[in-house]
Amino acid sequence: MMNKSSSHRGFPTLAESGFWRYFTFTALYFAEGLNMGMLFVGLPAWMAMQGKTPGEIGGFAIACAFPWTFKFVVAPLMDRYTYLLMGRKRPWVLFGQLGLVASLVAMAYVPDPLHHMRLFMAAAFVVSAFGAIQDAATDGLAVDILPDEEQARANGFMGGARMIGSSLALALGSWLLSTHSFTAAILVVALMIGLMTLVPLRFREQPGEKITPWTAGTPSPAAQRMQATSWGTILKALFEVFRLKNSLLISLLLFISMGAYNYFETLLPLFAVKITGWTNVFYAQTFATADLIGGIGGMLIGGYLIEKFGKKRMISAYFLLIMLLVIGLNLLKASWQSTAFIYGFIIAYRWLNAFAKIGVYAIAMQCSSRKISASNFTFYMTIGAFGSMMGATLVGPIKDNFSWKITFLLFVGLITLAWLTMYFLNIEQQIKQLAQLETKEVAPPVLLPI
Secondary structure (H helix, E strand, O other): OOOHHHHOOOOOOOOOOHHHHHHHHHHHHHHHHHHHHHHHHHHHHHHHHOOOOHHHHHHHHHHHHHHHHHHHHHHHHHHHOOOHHHOOOHHHHHHHHHHHHHHHHHHHOOOOHHHOHHHHHHHHHHHHHHHHHHHHHHHHHHHHHOOHHHHHHHHHHHHHHHHHHHHHHHHHHHHHHHHOOHHHHHHHHHHHHHHHOHHHHHOOOOOOOOOOOOOOOOOOHHHHHHOOOOHHHHHHHHHHHHOOHHHHHHHHHHHHHHHHHHHHHHHHHHHHHHOOOOOHHHHHHHHHHHHHHHHHHHHHHHHHHHHHHOHHHHHHHHHHHHHHHHHHHHHOHHHOOOHHHHHHHHHHHHHHHHHHHHHHHHHHHHOOOHHHHHHHHHHHHHHHHHHHHHHHHHHHHHHHHOOHHHHHHHHHHHHHHHHHHHHOOOHHHHHHHHHHHHHOOOOOOOOOOO
16 A cells, blocks of 8 residues: 555655656766766866876776776675665665765865876775765666666666766866866766755655655565565575576676777777877867767667667677777778768767667666665676776777777777677576576575584
8 A cells, every 4th residue: 555655745756657767767877977977088088188198097097997896895785784764775876976976076176186196096986986886776776666668768768868967077077177177177067966866865766765864754565575684695696696607698798898898988088189189178079979969869769779679689780880880990090180080980989889888788687686686786787897997907008019900909809709798698598597586585594503
């Protein structure tokens, strides 16, 4: 029976409304895009324009990517501990959002960041840590609350919103970096993320829950049924899920594809600034435009195409087109000085990248166990973050020792490996095996007396 304090006062809860589920996850991923666009693209492009070396930019990229590899520590905490009076994952979402705002404000006041690189990278590390917490909590909430039939469409909205947020942070943040100051640029991003925090502040997960700690409410029966009550339950469930062959293939797919993307996208600003002669502002505006187009496309048709034609088929097509696009870039070296050519390349690449990511994330979400939603999905994403870090690590040594053509061909090789990995993945088998595991009673291990 629905609690009147939730259903008849203000907005419906996430469990009650598909529209507000889409709206909430769109807002949360938009906030995530604001943060990631500035840290992973805007600031590296600014650093390239200011004469920083590939090694320094790669080091900054590692500092941003490294906290995401620790989501596997935080996610089980989210499955095991929460403030059930406010929901299973919503308290963690709010913690991540508020931490993002606070850490960005602190980062904005790093003095002369380009000449205090250790402090600058430390600040980026902290911001990324809260970003990783917010992301893990949002993903866990999505696995918990989204019905299977909404997941592909929701991933389209989520991926598209992240790209739109990234494009906005790039365009506005890079303009502020150029015309005002580093402090102003970071503070504006913090303000926009703060505004997005109003969404999870307003929407309950389940009827009857508290909206804030000081308001009335009770834990929902649905949340109490799903909540893990022991570490043994979580660890055993994780072990059983990751014993499955398809879980390992999904992990490998994420590791290779995310590593390839971060490797290539860390190289792009260097290529555009040093070879094509662009400014960091022009590059950021181009990347922002590409993300805006890709984000809108992802929201409008990305999820629909996956639903209609299937995940593996569409991702294979996107991987193939990405490989052909980069091979074309390599063959047309004479056009590298053409602004129109490079502009079109970046637009096309980001469009294909957006659609491919939507598909891969939809696979990971569909193939996650609801019993350990945050832990399972976050483990997949953490493995992807490890891949991103490795991709950034490759930038310095590869570019210092090889030509641009060889450097780009390595990316093509990585995408080929990702495509081969996906070829052997059996999604239907994974879903059946997860259903069998979820119907079993997973008891914590019995501890024998010493």
